[in-house]
Amino acid sequence: MSGTNRKLIITLDKVLANRNNMTQKQLAEMTGIRTAAISELYNNQRNSINRDHLMKIADALEIDDIRELLHIEKLDA
Template sequence: MHLTIRLSEVLKERGMTQKQLSELTGIRPAAISEICNNQRTSINREHIEKIADCLGIHDVRDIIRLEK
């Protein structure tokens, strides 16, 4: 089992770019890109909270999936 981050899909659904998300959250553009491309082995809890708040996400399962 592994975690998959659906941030790229969620951004597309909301018509938002990675750059816009970076500007709104204060998270480095490179970090946003790595998260969108599932290149991170760990994600800062604060980043998840900022992203969820910015995108109006109330259930973390909307952006994080546990897959087999």
């Protein structure tokens, strides 16, 4: 079997909306992560995810459950 039928979705858009509409720029300033990297995560444009970035985002937003930030979506076959 080649490929995958699942996709990792980053829900940063929903998380920021639930944080009084925090901006990507504000999150970048809080975490020290480049604004461009935050934008790529926000728009699900990354092929790989930096674990350190996830931890910085979780710390900044006081996220204790990674499921608040990520979920796996099954793709249509």
